[in-house]
Amino acid sequence: MIDDLVLLDVEETVATVTINNPAKRGALSMPVMRGLIDAFTAIGGRTDVHAVILRSEGKVFSAGHDLGEVRGADIDRQREIFATCAELMLLIQQIPQPVIARVHGLATAAGCQLVATCDLAVAADDAHFATPGVKIGLFCSTPMVALTRAVDRKTAMKMLLTGEPIDAAEARTQGLVSHVVEAGELDEATARVARQVASFSAATVAVGKRAFYEQAELGTADAYAHTVDVMTRNAVAHDAQEGIGAFFEKREPAWKHRD
DSSP, X not given: OOSSSEEEEEETTEEEEEEOOGGXXXXXXXXXXXHHHHHHHHHHTOSSOOEEEEEEOSSSSXXXXXXXXXXXXXXXXXXXXXXXXXXXXXXXXXXSSOEEEXXXXXXXXXXXXXXXXXXXXXXXXXXXXXXXXXGGTOOOHHHXXXXXXXXXXXXXHHHHHHOOOEEHHHHHHHTSOSEEEOGGGHHHXXXXXXXXXXXXXXXXXXXXXXXXXXXXXXXXXXXXXXXXXXXXXXXXXXXXXXHHXXXXXXXXXXXXXXX
16 A cells, blocks of 8 residues: 555556545546555566556546646646656656556546556446546646547547547547456456466566657657667567577476566
């Protein structure tokens, strides 16, 4: 447990981070965001955790920022709120372990941003996603950073300019989530994805996650140059040679989860 608003549990090699703020519909208040930063920082430093599930208690995944904090705040406080949110989003993609969002109900504004930021997202088939800030005069500018890196531009602009939600099926088609399952199967489906990811070499997965985000920001030629170097170094690592040997010898690999 990090605090009452953010819970952290580890079972075998899978960590579960829970936003425990149901009274405010999973709002990303400053205490919640700080708690999440503490949780992900702790996880990032652990070698025994190979995958992370991010979930929320209550009827929805997250309603976004706590507007009670935004209302009436001066410009320095506003900057602190949105900078803290950006710090959290960057951290999720910087830690070596893949983070899998378990999404139910509604993910709106910064809550939708959180889903878009996670490496994978498993959504209930009745979940909805929205960036409705335009409706209250506060455009979802920071959420659109993650949104536009997950979906096509027209879908992003439709969500941002109309504030209307999309359902889980459309979210899957557009790439906002990776899996859609029946609501009653959400827990098991998310756990199954996490176990699958955690079953591979943690060192290899960490290399791949880091390289994915690095190359995505580069031009094609630079991306190839970078990933040639990454893959070359990966190929001589212990777990790569172990995995290749296991393939030829028709046996299960014995990962050491190190370079």
